[in-house]
Amino acid sequence: MSTTPPRPLVVGIAGGSGSGKTTVAHKLVSAMPGGRAALIEHDAYYRMQDHLAPVDRARTNYDHPSSLESELLVAHLAALRDGQGVDVPIYDFAAHTRAAGTRRVEPSAVIIVEGILVFTEAALRDQMDIKIFVDTDADIRLMRRIRRDLEHRGRTFESVRAQYYATVRPMHIEHVEPTKRWADLIVPEGGDNHVALDVLLGRLGRIAFAT
Numbered sequence: 001m002s003t004t005p006p007r008p009l010v011v012g013i014a015g016g017s018g019s020g021k022t023t024v025a026h027k028l029v030s031a032m033p034g035g036r037a038a039l040i041e042h043d044a045y046y047r048m049q050d051h052l053a054p055v056d057r058a059r060t061n062y063d064h065p066s067s068l069e070s071e072l073l074v075a076h077l078a079a080l081r082d083g084q085g086v087d088v089p090i091y092d093f094a095a096h097t098r099a100a101g102t103r104r105v106e107p108s109a110v111i112i113v114e115g116i117l118v119f120t121e122a123a124l125r126d127q128m129d130i131k132i133f134v135d136t137d138a139d140i141r142l143m144r145r146i147r148r149d150l151e152h153r154g155r156t157f158e159s160v161r162a163q164y165y166a167t168v169r170p171m172h173i174e175h176v177e178p179t180k181r182w183a184d185l186i187v188p189e190g191g192d193n194h195v196a197l198d199v200l201l202g203r204l205g206r207i208a209f210a211t
Helices: 021-033 055-059 068-079 138-152 157-182 194-210
Strands: 009-016 037-041 084-094 097-105 110-113 128-135 185-188
Touching: 009 021, 009 068, 009 157, 009 194, 021 037, 021 110, 021 128, 021 194, 037 068, 068 084, 068 110, 128 157, 138 157, 185 194
Parallel strands: 009 110, 009 128, 037 110, 128 185
Antiparallel strands: 084 097
16 A cells, blocks of 8 residues: 555635735644644745845835746745655845745645735646635725734835835736636635635645545
């Protein structure tokens, strides 16, 4: 009898900045049995910018697909699906570049990938078995983003406001919202949608406990 473990189920969770997709991802992972689910954030794959001065790093359009090294994430997901562990980058949002270390992620029954742009690249979508789009009103997303950036990312209100009008809003319209078409399931209101979470946990829990 073969002892090769089943291929992991890869779940992609997309949605606008502040939609609640991260909350959904963390709730799903925390509800799985220990070691049976892993979380990878697309934000960790922002490109290295050590060659740029801090002022130029701050000008980068972080809401455009080109700001992310998605090809590395594709390679990492392929490796995980083949039973190999990967070293995920760690991004320093205050310094606008990658930190020196990495985070080891081992293959799990369920691998959850979340980020605003995880459905934009066909090669990345192809690594996903289930695609979920978290759909939340723009005013709620904006307030959540302001709070997150002020409290957890070392930003000023002025920088958050400028970035929102310069890149976040136009890039959401151009690159994030259209990816809703690729979703297998649309979840309104993110982590507050307990019915949707229960349905997802039922499916993922069966996989996690069965493998």
